[in-house]
Amino acid sequence: MRAAKVLERVLITIPIMLGVAVMVFIFMRLTPGDPVDIMMGEMVGISDAEMEAMRREFNLDKPIHVQLWLFLTDVLRGDLGTSFVKRVPVAELILAHLPATIELAVGALFFGLAISIPIGILSAVKQYSILDRASMAGAFLGVSMPSFWLGLILILFFSVKLGVLPVQGRIDHDVGLQEVTGFYVLDSILTGNRAALVSALRHLVLPSVTLGATLAAIVARVLRSSLVEILRADYITLARAKGQVEFLVIMKHGVRNALIPTVTVVGLQVGALLGGNMVVETVFGWPGLGRLVVSAIFNRDFPLVQGAVMTYAFTYVIANLLVDVLYTYLNPKITL
Amino acid sequence: MIAHIWYPLSIRIRLLGRGLAEFLRELRGHPSALIGGFIVLLYLAAALFAPYLAPHDPEVGDPRASLTPPAWSAGGNPAYPLGTDFQGRDILSRIIFGSRVSLGVGVVTVAISAFVGTALGCVAGYYRGWIDGVLSRLADLLLAWPFLIFAIGVMAFLGPGLSNLIAALTFKSWVEFFRLSRGEMLAEKTKEYVDAARVVGQPDLIIIVSEILPNIVHSILVLATLRMGYMIIMEASLSFLGLGVPPHIPAWGSMVNQGRDFLFVAPWISTLPGLAILVLVLSINLFGEGLRDILDPRLKIE
Amino acid sequence: MSQPLLELRNLTTVFPTRRGLVRAVDGLDLTVREGEKLGIVGESGSGKSVTLLSILRLVPPPGRIVAGDVLFRGESLLAKSSSEMRRVRGRKIAMIFQDPMTTLNPVFRVGEQIRESLRIHGLVDGRGRARRRAEIERVIQVLNDVGIPYPEESLRRYPHEFSGGMQQRAIIAIALSCEPQLLLADEPTTALDVTIQAQILDLLERINRERGMGIILVTHNLGVVAEFCDTIAIMYAGQIMEKGATEEVTTEPLHPYTRGLLRCLPRIYGKREKIRPIPGLVPDLATLPPGCPFAPRCDVVRPECREDRRIPLKEVEPGRWVRCLLY
Numbered sequence: 023m024r025a026a027k028v029l030e031r032v033l034i035t036i037p038i039m040l041g042v043a044v045m046v047f048i049f050m051r052l053t054p055g056d057p058v059d060i061m062m063g064e065m066v067g068i069s070d071a072e073m074e075a076m077r078r079e080f081n082l083d084k085p086i087h088v089q090l091w092l093f094l095t096d097v098l099r100g101d102l103g104t105s106f107v108k109r110v111p112v113a114e115l116i117l118a119h120l121p122a123t124i125e126l127a128v129g130a131l132f133f134g135l136a137i138s139i140p141i142g143i144l145s146a147v148k149q150y151s152i153l154d155r156a157s158m159a160g161a162f163l164g165v166s167m168p169s170f171w172l173g174l175i176l177i178l179f180f181s182v183k184l185g186v187l188p189v190q191g192r193i194d195h196d197v198g199l200q201e202v203t204g205f206y207v208l209d210s211i212l213t214g215n216r217a218a219l220v221s222a223l224r225h226l227v228l229p230s231v232t233l234g235a236t237l238a239a240i241v242a243r244v245l246r247s248s249l250v251e252i253l254r255a256d257y258i259t260l261a262r263a264k265g266q267v268e269f270l271v272i273m274k275h276g277v278r279n280a281l282i283p284t285v286t287v288v289g290l291q292v293g294a295l296l297g298g299n300m301v302v303e304t305v306f307g308w309p310g311l312g313r314l315v316v317s318a319i320f321n322r323d324f325p326l327v328q329g330a331v332m333t334y335a336f337t338y339v340i341a342n343l344l345v346d347v348l349y350t351y352l353n354p355k356i357t358l
Numbered sequence: 359m360i361a362h363i364w365y366p367l368s369i370r371i372r373l374l375g376r377g378l379a380e381f382l383r384e385l386r387g388h389p390s391a392l393i394g395g396f397i398v399l400l401y402l403a404a405a406l407f408a409p410y411l412a413p414h415d416p417e418v419g420d421p422r423a424s425l426t427p428p429a430w431s432a433g434g435n436p437a438y439p440l441g442t443d444f445q446g447r448d449i450l451s452r453i454i455f456g457s458r459v460s461l462g463v464g465v466v467t468v469a470i471s472a473f474v475g476t477a478l479g480c481v482a483g484y485y486r487g488w489i490d491g492v493l494s495r496l497a498d499l500l501l502a503w504p505f506l507i508f509a510i511g512v513m514a515f516l517g518p519g520l521s522n523l524i525a526a527l528t529f530k531s532w533v534e535f536f537r538l539s540r541g542e543m544l545a546e547k548t549k550e551y552v553d554a555a556r557v558v559g560q561p562d563l564i565i566i567v568s569e570i571l572p573n574i575v576h577s578i579l580v581l582a583t584l585r586m587g588y589m590i591i592m593e594a595s596l597s598f599l600g601l602g603v604p605p606h607i608p609a610w611g612s613m614v615n616q617g618r619d620f621l622f623v624a625p626w627i628s629t630l631p632g633l634a635i636l637v638l639v640l641s642i643n644l645f646g647e648g649l650r651d652i653l654d655p656r657l658k659i660e
Numbered sequence: 661m662s663q664p665l666l667e668l669r670n671l672t673t674v675f676p677t678r679r680g681l682v683r684a685v686d687g688l689d690l691t692v693r694e695g696e697k698l699g700i701v702g703e704s705g706s707g708k709s710v711t712l713l714s715i716l717r718l719v720p721p722p723g724r725i726v727a728g729d730v731l732f733r734g735e736s737l738l739a740k741s742s743s744e745m746r747r748v749r750g751r752k753i754a755m756i757f758q759d760p761m762t763t764l765n766p767v768f769r770v771g772e773q774i775r776e777s778l779r780i781h782g783l784v785d786g787r788g789r790a791r792r793r794a795e796i797e798r799v800i801q802v803l804n805d806v807g808i809p810y811p812e813e814s815l816r817r818y819p820h821e822f823s824g825g826m827q828q829r830a831i832i833a834i835a836l837s838c839e840p841q842l843l844l845a846d847e848p849t850t851a852l853d854v855t856i857q858a859q860i861l862d863l864l865e866r867i868n869r870e871r872g873m874g875i876i877l878v879t880h881n882l883g884v885v886a887e888f889c890d891t892i893a894i895m896y897a898g899q900i901m902e903k904g905a906t907e908e909v910t911t912e913p914l915h916p917y918t919r920g921l922l923r924c925l926p927r928i929y930g931k932r933e934k935i936r937p938i939p940g941l942v943p944d945l946a947t948l949p950p951g952c953p954f955a956p957r958c959d960v961v962r963p964e965c966r967e968d969r970r971i972p973l974k975e976v977e978p979g980r981w982v983r984c985l986l987y
Contacts, residue, residue: 049512170595275765
């Protein structure tokens with residue numbers, strides 16, 4: 023029964039992905055005027071023949087429904103076109119930049135949850151204590167803070183004032199890391215390169231904190247408020263009346279239930295994590311997908327923008343799928 | 359016919375007035391919301407009277423005053439209370455003028471989104487059928503996008519500019535209001551007062567606008583307030599990436615971006631406009647949470 | 661007579677509120693003998709539930725027990741350390757609750773929730789899988805005892821897959837799993853349909869008969885108590901107004917409040933009488949009047965009832981107590 027629900031949920035993502043691709047196709051048509059004209063606009067000495075060739079490459083010479091069909095079938099085959107500026111397949115560029123972005127997102131998720139879960143639980147258990155009030159005030163600040171500003175403040179404090187953490191990039195170049203997977207932390211462990219591991223982790227700290235701060239703030243708030251509610255429930259009294267120790271009453275009976283709304287919120291926050299990723303990569307010069315997109319936009323490299331934006335949306339759809347599946351395992355009552 | 363339509367509306371308007379007075383009374387019990395609301399009013403005043411308040415021209419700087427630190431630090435000049443940027447433009451004046459972009463984009467985006475989203479949500483929830491199907495699928499599709507990615511995608515192809523920015527943000531943010539009002543509409547529709555109105559023979563439009571809408575407008579107001587802060591952060595993020603308003607218009611996000619190159623020598627260029635965003639968004643959220651506690655304790659934003 | 665199973669002496673539990681200190685349980689004296697079924701009756705807010713929670717020392721903060729004692733087989737529960745107290749909860753004294761829908765943890769299987777009690781008190785010996793098997797056998801046996809059909813499959817179900825009556829049976833199964841000597845039942849039938857109510861009461865009756873388990877049944881339903889309990893205590897505003905053998909209290913009520921409660925009961929058999937409600941509302945415990953708390957609603961009130969002194973609980977006949985100046 024649960025498997026059927028999961029399968030159903032997986033199937034729902036197919037039309038959504040298709041819709042996302044159609045929307046990306048529409049984005050392109052939002053451009054006022056001819057995309058090729060705009061892309062070529064700043065280049066001097068381009069012949070009309072070359073312009074025509076470019077139009078053919080984007081299928082702009084064909085009727086719109088044919089264009090859409092060609093676009094969708096290409097996407098299905100994993101062909102996202104060729105970068106206009108770099109003359110490399112877009113898919114290749116995206117794959118090359120994805121590990122950096124995923125590493126940062128995982129770092130942010132890890133930081134965000136590692137901070138927010140204990141704080142949420144403690145604040146709920148010690149409701150209205152100083153700890154609770156301080157951390158909820160902090161969380162409120164966290165949801166109101168633009169991440170690019172937080173990033174700069176962290177740089178000013180930890181890099182400039184204290185000089186303990188690096189400002190930019192993923193790794194020091196003199197550590198000689200041999201790339202295996204593209205995930206530097208993983209690679210340095212695989213190759214047993216301690217210096218690289220330390221360097222990669224040091225570079226990861228500030229961007230992860232910046233990106234994970236909002237997530238931490240929101241998760242802490244949701245976890246606290248749902249746990250406060252749950253700790254008043256009858257089944258908590260029953261657990262105590264059974265003679266269960268207080269720690270397990272809270273962790274097993276309380277937190278286990280509070281995780282259900284929390285997971286939903288984490289799922290929604292993955293979207294913010296992906297969007298914020300562009301900002302944070304820009305602040306910290308993190309060579310991932312976000313910076314790739316931003317520079318592609320300035321270069322008017324439309325195929326690359328298209329492909330990267332679609333990759334983000336697909337990632338979000340898949341992340342939501344995973345969260346929903348996790349949810350079915352957390353909540354026996356679900357109807358997906 | 360006129361009386362038929364006007365009478366229920368006039369009652370609503372009178373009730374609204376009474377509700378407002380009661381709301382203001384209750385607001386006194388929420389000091390943090392009151393402070394938040396007060397600070398938002400200060401920002402609004404700054405935006406409205408920017409030309410009178412700003413000591414300098416925000417767009418033209420004095421190159422001789424380039425990178426003057428804020429007045430309280432060494433080397434500061436009282437003529438430039440918050441210092442200047444590389445081109446010698448007064449940071450305070452630019453922050454004051456920047457409030458126009460932030461508040462303008464925030465208010466306009468939320469207003470359009472709330473209006474469009476609520477209208478569509480009410481129609482979809484009231485009539486169901488194919489129109490609900492189409493709109494709900496569209497909403498699902500938009501929800502498959504992370505907010506900022508969607509806005510960046512739209513901006514990338516539309517090009518920078520104030521109206522493009524508002525369009526990009528609105529394209530996605532109406533969905534929140536659509537989902538809220540549709541859900542509320544579905545719940546309200548089954549209640550007896552709606553049946554009563556129908557039995558009396560009121561037209562659908564009147565039932566929706568003057569019977570049901572007043573019962574769900576609280577939740578929409580609360581959502582609108584809480585979304586406002588988010589929109590301001592989104593606008594600032596886009597401007598920070600250089601995808602928002604054109605660079606010559608003072609906007610907080612682009613000011614932070616321009617200051618990045620001077621972060622180590624002149625940190626005030628970036629940090630102060632960022633602080634302006636933080637304080638405004640914080641105040642809006644404080645006010646919004648107070649509003650929620652008073653108007654609609656059920657609604658919790660995630 | 662043997663030592664009582666449970667004895668409450670001057671038990672007093674208070675809740676500080678914005679409008680002052682609320683004495684939810686106010687100097688309660690009660691005794692439950694081995695195998696006795698005691699009913700505590702009162703309107704909502706009279707302190708019945710808090711009494712039960714006080715016995716287990718589970719009064720939710722900021723409420724706390726400020727005076728008196730709870731003696732279980734002569735041992736003070738209030739003097740116990742919290743780990744000693746945990747060995748009493750569930751093992752010696754178990755509790756069942758009013759709303760079965762919210763009393764089972766929604767994310768754990770029913771069998772798991774029963775097994776948890778066994779694990780907490782280490783009731784099943786053995787190791788690893790053998791112990792697990794033995795525990796599950798015990799769970800099946802308890803489910804059988806409380807009349808849940810197909811126990812082998814039922815234990816794998818989640819609470820929401822059970823009906824209200826079945827959920828209440830499962831909660832009773834949790835209570836019975838460790839074979840306690842005293843069962844505290846907080847309105848166990850209120851949330852259920854009448855036919856299911858009768859089944860649950862039958863079940864409790866059988867448990868009492870077969871295992872000699874003492875039961876305190878808290879309810880606002882005098883009819884239920886009259887049918888089920890050996891002795892009855894009428895509570896009002898945290899105090900006992902009248903107590904005695906059920907038969908005597910229901911046929912010859914002494915306290916005006918008890919009489920009022922009995923008049924509220926519709927009769928199916930015998931002479932038709934008009935139902936006469938007790939005038940007024942359940943008192944606000946933060947602003948109780950001086951003297952008798954029932955005075956404002958009493959139909960035979962006298963001036964001295966309102967004097968500022970506590971009216972004593974008087975033994976008018978052996979085993980028959982009443983707190984009223986009429987006696």
